[in-house]
Amino acid sequence: MQRIAFKMQLFPGFEEEYKKRHDELWPELKQLLKDAGISDYSIFLDETTNNLFGVMKAEDAAKLNDLPATEIMQKWWKQNVGIMETNPDNSPVQIPLKELFYLP
Template sequence: MQRKALKMFLHPGKEAEYKKRHDEIWPELASLLTSTGVQNYSIFLDEETHILFAYLEAEDLTKLDDLPNHPIMQNWWAYMADIMESNPDNSPKSVEIPSVFYLA
Protein backbone atom coordinates (compact mmCIF):
# COMPACT_ATOMS: atom_id res chain seq x y z
CA MET A 1 0.00 0.00 0.00
CA GLN A 2 1.30 3.45 -0.90
CA ARG A 3 0.68 6.46 1.34
CA LYS A 4 0.22 10.13 0.58
CA ALA A 5 -0.07 13.18 2.84
CA LEU A 6 -0.68 16.79 1.98
CA LYS A 7 -1.78 20.03 3.51
CA MET A 8 -4.44 22.46 2.30
CA PHE A 9 -5.59 25.80 3.63
CA LEU A 10 -9.05 26.59 4.99
CA HIS A 11 -10.39 30.15 5.16
CA PRO A 12 -10.85 31.31 8.78
CA GLY A 13 -14.40 30.92 10.03
CA LYS A 14 -15.23 28.16 7.53
CA GLU A 15 -14.51 25.19 9.79
CA ALA A 16 -18.15 24.21 10.38
CA GLU A 17 -19.04 24.56 6.71
CA TYR A 18 -16.05 22.47 5.64
CA LYS A 19 -17.05 19.71 8.05
CA LYS A 20 -20.71 19.90 6.96
CA ARG A 21 -19.82 19.56 3.30
CA HIS A 22 -17.63 16.55 3.98
CA ASP A 23 -20.24 14.97 6.25
CA GLU A 24 -22.53 15.21 3.21
CA ILE A 25 -19.93 14.10 0.65
CA TRP A 26 -21.49 13.39 -2.71
CA PRO A 27 -21.95 9.63 -3.21
CA GLU A 28 -20.60 9.91 -6.75
CA LEU A 29 -17.41 11.55 -5.43
CA ALA A 30 -16.94 8.88 -2.77
CA SER A 31 -17.48 6.23 -5.46
CA LEU A 32 -14.95 7.89 -7.77
CA LEU A 33 -12.33 7.97 -5.03
CA THR A 34 -12.84 4.35 -4.00
CA SER A 35 -12.93 3.15 -7.61
CA THR A 36 -9.58 4.88 -8.10
CA GLY A 37 -8.19 2.86 -5.19
CA VAL A 38 -8.29 5.46 -2.42
CA GLN A 39 -8.53 3.93 1.06
CA ASN A 40 -8.17 5.19 4.61
CA TYR A 41 -8.67 8.81 3.52
CA SER A 42 -8.70 11.21 6.46
CA ILE A 43 -8.57 14.98 6.72
CA PHE A 44 -7.62 16.72 9.96
CA LEU A 45 -7.86 20.40 10.83
CA ASP A 46 -5.39 22.44 12.84
CA GLU A 47 -7.81 25.04 14.19
CA GLU A 48 -5.03 27.46 15.15
CA THR A 49 -3.51 27.69 11.67
CA HIS A 50 -6.51 26.65 9.52
CA ILE A 51 -4.28 24.07 7.87
CA LEU A 52 -5.99 20.90 6.71
CA PHE A 53 -3.87 17.75 6.85
CA ALA A 54 -4.97 14.99 4.48
CA TYR A 55 -3.76 11.40 4.51
CA LEU A 56 -4.73 8.57 2.19
CA GLU A 57 -3.58 5.19 1.06
CA ALA A 58 -3.83 3.55 -2.35
CA GLU A 59 -2.38 0.49 -4.00
CA ASP A 60 -1.06 2.67 -6.84
CA LEU A 61 -0.86 6.43 -6.34
CA THR A 62 -0.39 7.00 -10.07
CA LYS A 63 -4.06 6.08 -10.55
CA LEU A 64 -4.92 9.34 -8.77
CA ASP A 65 -3.25 11.35 -11.54
CA ASP A 66 -6.41 11.31 -13.67
CA LEU A 67 -8.74 12.56 -10.90
CA PRO A 68 -8.37 16.25 -11.87
CA ASN A 69 -9.83 15.43 -15.30
CA HIS A 70 -13.08 13.99 -13.92
CA PRO A 71 -16.09 16.32 -14.04
CA ILE A 72 -17.15 15.10 -10.57
CA MET A 73 -13.80 16.17 -9.12
CA GLN A 74 -13.93 19.50 -10.94
CA ASN A 75 -17.45 20.14 -9.64
CA TRP A 76 -16.39 19.30 -6.08
CA TRP A 77 -13.47 21.69 -6.31
CA ALA A 78 -15.77 24.46 -7.57
CA TYR A 79 -18.14 23.71 -4.68
CA MET A 80 -15.31 23.98 -2.15
CA ALA A 81 -13.46 26.97 -3.66
CA ASP A 82 -15.32 29.57 -1.61
CA ILE A 83 -14.13 28.17 1.73
CA MET A 84 -10.51 27.26 1.07
CA GLU A 85 -7.49 28.58 -0.78
CA SER A 86 -7.81 27.48 -4.39
CA ASN A 87 -5.93 27.62 -7.66
CA PRO A 88 -7.40 29.28 -10.78
CA ASP A 89 -8.88 25.90 -11.84
CA ASN A 90 -10.59 25.66 -8.39
CA SER A 91 -8.33 22.81 -7.27
CA PRO A 92 -7.33 23.31 -3.65
CA LYS A 93 -3.93 24.84 -3.06
CA SER A 94 -1.99 21.99 -1.55
CA VAL A 95 1.51 21.02 -0.54
CA GLU A 96 2.56 17.40 -0.55
CA ILE A 97 4.17 16.35 2.72
CA PRO A 98 7.02 13.84 2.43
CA SER A 99 7.14 10.82 4.68
CA VAL A 100 10.02 10.80 7.16
CA PHE A 101 8.94 7.91 9.40
CA TYR A 102 6.60 4.94 9.21
CA LEU A 103 5.99 2.28 11.86
CA ALA A 104 4.24 -0.67 10.26
Protein backbone atom coordinates in the same frame (compact mmCIF):
# COMPACT_ATOMS: atom_id res chain seq x y z
CA MET B 1 -0.14 0.38 -1.26
CA GLN B 2 1.23 3.91 -0.96
CA ARG B 3 0.49 6.37 1.83
CA ILE B 4 0.11 9.96 0.70
CA ALA B 5 0.03 13.00 2.99
CA PHE B 6 -0.56 16.64 2.13
CA LYS B 7 -1.68 19.90 3.64
CA MET B 8 -4.18 22.50 2.49
CA GLN B 9 -5.33 25.86 3.85
CA LEU B 10 -8.87 26.47 5.06
CA PHE B 11 -10.07 30.05 5.33
CA PRO B 12 -11.00 31.24 8.86
CA GLY B 13 -14.62 30.76 9.80
CA PHE B 14 -15.29 27.87 7.40
CA GLU B 15 -14.43 24.96 9.69
CA GLU B 16 -18.03 23.83 10.20
CA GLU B 17 -18.94 24.28 6.53
CA TYR B 18 -15.91 22.24 5.44
CA LYS B 19 -16.83 19.47 7.87
CA LYS B 20 -20.49 19.55 6.77
CA ARG B 21 -19.56 19.22 3.12
CA HIS B 22 -17.38 16.23 3.85
CA ASP B 23 -19.96 14.64 6.16
CA GLU B 24 -22.35 14.88 3.20
CA LEU B 25 -19.81 13.71 0.61
CA TRP B 26 -21.62 12.88 -2.61
CA PRO B 27 -21.99 9.11 -3.18
CA GLU B 28 -20.65 9.43 -6.73
CA LEU B 29 -17.52 11.19 -5.44
CA LYS B 30 -17.01 8.51 -2.78
CA GLN B 31 -17.27 5.87 -5.48
CA LEU B 32 -14.85 7.74 -7.75
CA LEU B 33 -12.25 7.85 -4.97
CA LYS B 34 -12.73 4.16 -4.16
CA ASP B 35 -12.54 3.24 -7.86
CA ALA B 36 -9.23 5.14 -8.04
CA GLY B 37 -7.90 2.86 -5.29
CA ILE B 38 -8.09 5.36 -2.42
CA SER B 39 -8.77 4.03 1.06
CA ASP B 40 -8.22 5.01 4.68
CA TYR B 41 -8.59 8.71 3.78
CA SER B 42 -8.66 11.25 6.62
CA ILE B 43 -8.44 15.03 6.84
CA PHE B 44 -7.48 16.74 10.10
CA LEU B 45 -7.69 20.42 11.07
CA ASP B 46 -5.03 22.33 13.00
CA GLU B 47 -7.28 24.87 14.69
CA THR B 48 -4.37 27.21 15.50
CA THR B 49 -3.42 27.72 11.83
CA ASN B 50 -6.46 26.46 9.86
CA ASN B 51 -4.12 24.05 8.09
CA LEU B 52 -5.81 20.90 6.85
CA PHE B 53 -3.73 17.73 6.95
CA GLY B 54 -4.81 14.93 4.64
CA VAL B 55 -3.57 11.37 4.60
CA MET B 56 -4.72 8.47 2.45
CA LYS B 57 -3.69 5.12 1.10
CA ALA B 58 -3.62 4.60 -2.65
CA GLU B 59 -3.22 1.32 -4.49
CA ASP B 60 -1.43 3.18 -7.30
CA ALA B 61 -0.66 6.89 -6.87
CA ALA B 62 -0.46 7.30 -10.66
CA LYS B 63 -4.23 6.65 -10.88
CA LEU B 64 -4.82 9.83 -8.89
CA ASN B 65 -3.61 11.85 -11.88
CA ASP B 66 -6.84 10.92 -13.71
CA LEU B 67 -9.16 12.37 -11.06
CA PRO B 68 -8.90 16.06 -12.07
CA ALA B 69 -10.34 15.30 -15.51
CA THR B 70 -13.57 13.86 -14.12
CA GLU B 71 -16.73 15.93 -14.10
CA ILE B 72 -17.56 15.09 -10.49
CA MET B 73 -14.13 16.20 -9.24
CA GLN B 74 -14.44 19.47 -11.16
CA LYS B 75 -17.87 20.03 -9.60
CA TRP B 76 -16.50 19.28 -6.08
CA TRP B 77 -13.60 21.66 -6.51
CA LYS B 78 -15.87 24.44 -7.78
CA GLN B 79 -18.12 24.00 -4.74
CA ASN B 80 -15.17 24.52 -2.39
CA VAL B 81 -13.87 27.73 -3.96
CA GLY B 82 -14.17 30.49 -1.38
CA ILE B 83 -13.72 28.36 1.73
CA MET B 84 -10.11 27.32 1.11
CA GLU B 85 -7.07 28.25 -0.94
CA THR B 86 -7.50 27.12 -4.54
CA ASN B 87 -5.54 27.12 -7.77
CA PRO B 88 -6.77 28.85 -10.97
CA ASP B 89 -8.41 25.54 -12.05
CA ASN B 90 -10.36 25.50 -8.72
CA SER B 91 -8.37 22.55 -7.35
CA PRO B 92 -7.32 22.96 -3.73
CA VAL B 93 -3.77 24.14 -3.18
CA GLN B 94 -2.10 20.97 -1.88
CA ILE B 95 1.40 20.83 -0.49
CA PRO B 96 2.82 17.30 -0.47
CA LEU B 97 4.40 16.22 2.81
CA LYS B 98 7.51 14.10 3.11
CA GLU B 99 7.25 11.09 5.38
CA LEU B 100 9.94 10.95 8.03
CA PHE B 101 8.56 8.25 10.33
CA TYR B 102 6.04 5.42 10.18
CA LEU B 103 5.13 2.87 12.83
CA PRO B 104 2.95 0.15 11.29
